[in-house]
Amino acid sequence: xxxxxxxxxxxxxxxxxxxxxxxxxxxxxxxxxxxxxxxxxxxxxxxxxxxxxxxxxxxxxxxxxxxxxxxxxxxxxxxxxxxxxxxxxxxxxxxxxxxxxxxxxxxxxxxxxxxxxxxxxxxxxxxxxxxxxxxxxxxxxxxxxxxxxxxxxxxxxxxxxxxxxxxxxxxxxxxxxxxxxxxxxxxxxxxxxxxxxxxxxxxxxxxxxxxxxxxxxxxxxxxxxxxxxxxxxxxxxxxxxxxxxxxxxxxxxxxxxxxxxxxxxxxxxxxxxxxxxxxxxxxxxxxxxxxxxxxxxxxxxxxxxxxxxxxxxxxxxxxxxxxxxxxxxxxxxxxxxxxxxxxxxxxxxxxxxxxxxxxxxxxxxxxxxxxxxxxxxxxxxxxxxxxxxxxxxxxxxxxxxxxxxxxxxxxxxxxxxxxxxxxxxxxxxxxxxxxxxxxxxxxxxxxxx
Amino acid sequence: xxxxxxxxxxxxxxxxxxxxxxxxxxxxxxxxxxxxxxxxxxxxxxxxxxxxxxxxxxxxxxxxxxxxxxxxxxxxxxxxxxxxxxxxxxxxxxxxxxxxxxxxxxxxxxxxxxxxxxxxxxxxxxxxxxxxxxxxxxxxxxxxxxxxxxxxxxxxxxxxxxxxxxxxxxxxxxxxxxxxxxxxxxxxxxxxxxxxxxxxxxxxxxxxxxxxxxxxxxxxxxxxxxxxxxxxxxxxxxxxxxxxxxxxxxxxxxxxxxxxxxxxxxxxxxxxxxxxxxxxxxxxxxxxxxxxxxxxxxxxxxxxxxxxxxxxxxxxxxxxxxxxxxxxxxxxxxxxxxxxxxxxxxxxxxxxxxxxxxxxxxxxxxxxxxxxxxxxxxxxxxxxxxxxxxxxxxxxxxxxxxxxxxxxxxxxxxxxxxxxxxxxxxxxxxxxxxxxxxxxxxxxxxxxx
Numbered sequence: 001x002x003x004x005x006x007x008x009x010x011x012x013x014x015x016x017x018x019x020x021x022x023x024x025x026x027x028x029x030x031x032x033x034x035x036x037x038x039x040x041x042x043x044x045x046x047x048x049x050x051x052x053x054x055x056x057x058x059x060x061x062x063x064x065x066x067x068x069x070x071x072x073x074x075x076x077x078x079x080x081x082x083x084x085x086x087x088x089x090x091x092x093x094x095x096x097x098x099x100x101x102x103x104x105x106x107x108x109x110x111x112x113x114x115x116x117x118x119x120x121x122x123x124x125x126x127x128x129x130x131x132x133x134x135x136x137x138x139x140x141x142x143x144x145x146x147x148x149x150x151x152x153x154x155x156x157x158x159x160x161x162x163x164x165x166x167x168x169x170x171x172x173x174x175x176x177x178x179x180x181x182x183x184x185x186x187x188x189x190x191x192x193x194x195x196x197x198x199x200x201x202x203x204x205x206x207x208x209x210x211x212x213x214x215x216x217x218x219x220x221x222x223x224x225x226x227x228x229x230x231x232x233x234x235x236x237x238x239x240x241x242x243x244x245x246x247x248x249x250x251x252x253x254x255x256x257x258x259x260x261x262x263x264x265x266x267x268x269x270x271x272x273x274x275x276x277x278x279x280x281x282x283x284x285x286x287x288x289x290x291x292x293x294x295x296x297x298x299x300x301x302x303x304x305x306x307x308x309x310x311x312x313x314x315x316x317x318x319x320x321x322x323x324x325x326x327x328x329x330x331x332x333x334x335x336x337x338x339x340x341x342x343x344x345x346x347x348x349x350x351x352x353x354x355x356x357x358x359x360x361x362x363x364x365x366x367x368x369x370x371x372x373x374x375x376x377x378x379x380x381x382x383x384x385x386x387x388x389x390x391x392x393x394x395x396x397x398x399x400x401x402x403x404x405x406x407x408x409x410x411x412x413x414x415x416x417x418x419x420x421x422x423x424x425x426x427x428x429x430x431x432x433x434x435x436x437x438x439x440x441x442x443x444x445x446x447x448x449x
Numbered sequence: 450x451x452x453x454x455x456x457x458x459x460x461x462x463x464x465x466x467x468x469x470x471x472x473x474x475x476x477x478x479x480x481x482x483x484x485x486x487x488x489x490x491x492x493x494x495x496x497x498x499x500x501x502x503x504x505x506x507x508x509x510x511x512x513x514x515x516x517x518x519x520x521x522x523x524x525x526x527x528x529x530x531x532x533x534x535x536x537x538x539x540x541x542x543x544x545x546x547x548x549x550x551x552x553x554x555x556x557x558x559x560x561x562x563x564x565x566x567x568x569x570x571x572x573x574x575x576x577x578x579x580x581x582x583x584x585x586x587x588x589x590x591x592x593x594x595x596x597x598x599x600x601x602x603x604x605x606x607x608x609x610x611x612x613x614x615x616x617x618x619x620x621x622x623x624x625x626x627x628x629x630x631x632x633x634x635x636x637x638x639x640x641x642x643x644x645x646x647x648x649x650x651x652x653x654x655x656x657x658x659x660x661x662x663x664x665x666x667x668x669x670x671x672x673x674x675x676x677x678x679x680x681x682x683x684x685x686x687x688x689x690x691x692x693x694x695x696x697x698x699x700x701x702x703x704x705x706x707x708x709x710x711x712x713x714x715x716x717x718x719x720x721x722x723x724x725x726x727x728x729x730x731x732x733x734x735x736x737x738x739x740x741x742x743x744x745x746x747x748x749x750x751x752x753x754x755x756x757x758x759x760x761x762x763x764x765x766x767x768x769x770x771x772x773x774x775x776x777x778x779x780x781x782x783x784x785x786x787x788x789x790x791x792x793x794x795x796x797x798x799x800x801x802x803x804x805x806x807x808x809x810x811x812x813x814x815x816x817x818x819x820x821x822x823x824x825x826x827x828x829x830x831x832x833x834x835x836x837x838x839x840x841x842x843x844x845x846x847x848x849x850x851x852x853x854x855x856x857x858x859x860x861x862x863x864x865x866x867x868x869x870x871x872x873x874x875x876x877x878x879x880x881x882x883x884x885x886x887x888x889x890x891x892x893x894x895x896x897x898x
Contacts (some may be wrong), residue, residue: 195644
């Protein structure tokens with residue numbers, strides 16, 4: 001079994017912290033109860049703590065002595081009475097070895113063990129400040145930013161975990177495309193997806209799945225997932241990914257309820273696919289993420305001009321951010337332990353307050369070992385179209401009669417997860433079909449089974 | 450569509466509160482974020498608030514003017530910007546009508562609307578006290594105990610919701626019995642269960658599912674659910690239920706990995722089935738819940754005496770709580786909005802500190818409209834057997850050589866959900882097979898498919 005490189009993650013964090021002494025001390029999440037109830041919230045480990053410990057259980061802590069490079073794991077003690085209910089836990093040394101630490105103690109001894117290191121300063125996270133009150137603390141934002149920056153660059157172990165998360169989630173998407181039929185409910189598809197992800201070892205959905213048929217896909221954060229696939233002309237947008245080994249996957253596929261796309265749906269889908277492939281082809285070290293967003297907008301504008309949805313001069317369309325009214329979200333985001341992973345806006349980088357761009361979740365130079373989602377989409381959202389119609393510089397470039405023709409498509413999004421490599425990128429989602437012929441072959445298969 | 454009887458629940462609560470004036474004001478749960486992340490915890494509504502409102506969304510509140518019997522719903526306002534992402538919400542009046550309230554306002558107006566009622570006193574819950582600080586509050590335990598007592602008695606609407614929760618969960622158990630084969634992983638079974646529950650409209654697992662094969666069933670709170678079904682002689686204990694319409698189901702079935710029980714597993718299973726059927730036959734109005742526990746212990750003692758696991762005099766075995774070392778938990782608990790529902794120990798009732806009994810989750814007279822789980826089990830837990838061996842009054846009644854013969858069975862539990870009726874009880878879980886012949890027919894079918 002590969003040991004999760006927690007100790008290396010402490011070292012990487014120290015690199016961004018720029019310190020040569022002191023101790024890092026971080027606490028994991030505790031079990032959280034629902035109010036006035038003995039029911040627990042499903043346990044999710046604090047993401048920063050997972051990165052520094054590889055521990056997915058509640059009640060742990062971890063320390064790292066910067067000058068001696070010693071990593072110390074703190075384990076909650078399980079009483080004999082509790083062990084009757086939960087089973088006999090591993091020993092301290094078994095925990096230490098399993099997580100690649102240099103030493104292990106019980107959490108009741110944190111203050112004594114860390115105190116004995118006589119740290120000049122203790123670095124901790126904002127969410128752990130009160131638990132570390134016994135020590136002289138550095139400003140808590142220091143460690144937070146250093147861990148965030150370290151988490152931006154995935155090592156081989158992390159990439160392999162994310163590859164597996166994507167394999168499991170891709171296979172579940174394929175099963176949905178292969179099994180869904182007109183008359184099913186969105187809830188059945190979401191249930192099938194979650195069931196397959198859990199069955200293959202995922203801990204939970206990486207985020208609230210979206211299964212949106214027809215016009216529901218125009219509700220960008222659609223979470224009801226409870227309507228019937230009652231029209232074979234509709235498309236279904238499925239945005240779902242499992243968390244495996246505490247790393248997220250985030251995949252979207254859009255496919256017809258019937259065996260084939262309608263001509264209108266195919267036309268929109270083809271543009272989104274062009275946008276996505278253009279961006280993935282362009283993703284490479286030293287390029288800027290916001291330029292990927294601009295590239296997707298340009299490809300979209302060209303496609304929507306061909307359809308007649310947009311009219312006029314391409315450069316004027318781009319200058320007036322017209323595409324932002326059809327793709328109101330960003331082209332993608334960093335992904336890792338969190339679905340929307342940390343580090344998208346390094347200190348000093350600001351958001352751009354323009355349609356489509358204000359929701360861009362990252363602005364930075366792409367570098368090897370960053371993992372991004374690439375998720376262009378085109379939507380026909382009534383409220384946004386009304387805003388476009390009321391904005392003359394935008395409305396001049398939109399043919400609202402042609403828009404009506406595509407309105408029932410609702411929305412189309414295609415989303416993959418890619419790792420930036422030395423020469424370009426590696427698509428972790430490559431096994432999840434998105435070419436029109438492949439999607440239609442799967443959908444036809446659903447009706448010929 | 451049936452309207453959830455929230456207003457009647459306010460009235461029932463007032464009955465237990467014994468007040469004829471004042472205002473009840475309660476707040477629902479808010480969305481909860483993971484620390485240093487934009488990921489939400491899966492939303493679960495506060496159980497007391499759900500009972501009084503029927504609202505399963507975050508950010509709501511509800512008030513009830515006791516003297517005028519007026520129920521007022523408070524709805525969070527959704528801005529036009531937010532509606533672009535989440536869809537256009539229902540109007541105030543649509544919310545009011547959907548939940549059967551007399552009036553609806555936005556939450557920003559709570560203090561003004563409740564203040565205008567000039568309440569002599571405001572009753573709220575401990576978890577809402579700070580949100581109601583603008584008013585003169587009654588001691589918060591008063592409303593809490595009144596809501597708890599009201600929640601103990603389920604009305605027809607609640608019983609029908611629980612019947613559906615049990616139907617969905619029972620069908621998922623049947624699918625597992627029909628599909629599981631040697632070589633599968635516990636995670637596959639848990640994933641299949643959750644997927645089926647969600648597909649049929651459940652919101653989430655009512656509690657962390659337990660899928661425990663072989664000796665894992667002797668870990669009473671086994672939650673890893675990640676081992677292979679690698680021995681056809683093992684049994685699998687599956688304790689899983691979905692929450693439907695905010696009401697829990699809680700069902701356990703135990704069945705062989707292979708097509709048939711081994712003789713040893715069948716012997717233990719038969720005793721547990723006898724225990725369960727004896728208790729269900731006995732459950733009726735005006736009987737005491739702790740007597741059901743005692744009945745299960747007596748049937749267990751008789752069965753274990755026949756097997757030779759226990760020796761000596763039956764009454765001495767019962768007097769020394771010997772069965773508590775094989776069934777360390779209580780016979781069952783109230784169930785409703787919460788899996789372990791409120792009201793099990795009315796004020797003034799204490800727990801009994803004896804093996805097996807100290808974990809009994811209810812001590813009260815059974816009355817019509819109470820819903821209980823009936824969940825006897827027998828387990829061979831090493832730590833508990835060691836304690837028994839070290840306790841002479843207990844050890845004298847156990848033949849530890851015979852225990853060894855049954856040790857590999859791990860544990861068996863059978864759990865149904867029953868409603869106390871005027872004349873006896875109604876088993877909500879009756880469609881989930883538990884007779885040995887029915888279980889073996891399903892399991893054989895899995896290998897002959």
